[in-house]
Amino acid sequence: MRWQDLIIAVGLLFVFEGIFPFLSPEKWRNFVRQVAIQNDKNLRIMGLIFMILGVVIITLMHLTIK
Numbered sequence: 001m002r003w004q005d006l007i008i009a010v011g012l013l014f015v016f017e018g019i020f021p022f023l024s025p026e027k028w029r030n031f032v033r034q035v036a037i038q039n040d041k042n043l044r045i046m047g048l049i050f051m052i053l054g055v056v057i058i059t060l061m062h063l064t065i066k
Helices: 003-023 025-036 040-065
Strands: none
Touching (some): 003 025
């Protein structure tokens, strides 16, 4: 992996993270409030699910590129 690829990935992350608050700030704010009141266990499970999903996507893409 090149450094340029990592920088592109971070840039895409910022773009995707900004879409929802740009399109619907009120709904995004309500979502953030709901996340903020979750207990630690639920947040950890959610974080784990997102990490696993990310690894699966990266692995599938890596396998299709070869």
